[in-house]
Amino acid sequence: MLLKRWLPFCLFLLFVSGVIIANDLGRLRGIIQWVNLLPFGDKFGHFVLIGTLAFLLNYAFNGRTIKIGRQKVLLGCSIVAIAITIEEFSQIWIPWRTFDLVDLAANYCGITIAGLLSLRRSSG
Template sequence: MNKLTIGLVLAFSSFILWMTYLANTGGSSVFFNLIRVLPYGDKLGHFCLFGILTLLINLASHCKSFPVGRFRIYYGTAVVTIFVLTEEISQKFIPNRTFDLMDLTADALGILSFTYFSFLSSKKPMKG
């Protein structure tokens, strides 16, 4: 299963990078058209894209984590958070893009929600 998960991470990451490239260069996509017609489509897209990526990377890395104070942070969660912050802040410097705090909020909610799903999926079933 891990090879499948790694393959999904690579495919999904490639999709996100392609969509980011199209957005940065003013390109168009059927996916951009879809989010325009859905109510809150852009925010839902941010939530789902980065949430699912977080879940996939956490699963592929077997939910490995590192300590930060009293907490443990999944490596996948940290990687996606750093990517999202870099990508969203970079929009201030790209002519075809605009920085939107609500996009960043949707990203964060997706990352946090799917980190929780990662936590639930990593729990071992209790033996009775």
């Protein structure tokens, strides 16, 4: 049962990490240029990839929540939000990458929708 929950997240994390690392090394310039030709292609990519990552981590944690102040939040969403914020800010120091607050907003939107879907899934 544990493997059933964690395997999808681990495999998708490897994929997303590979995309990030390849992009950081400048290996995806052609693909990124093509994605940027699509209207909102980059933002949609951020939304879907990071939202899926958050959803799968929430699934792996079985909807576990933590308390921040008086608010309960999903642990998976919290971890992905922190990690992706660090990753986006790290782009400031990579010459061929561009730090973009709109990319960060697309990530957060994906995480939020993933959280809502996770809560709906666990309550229904």
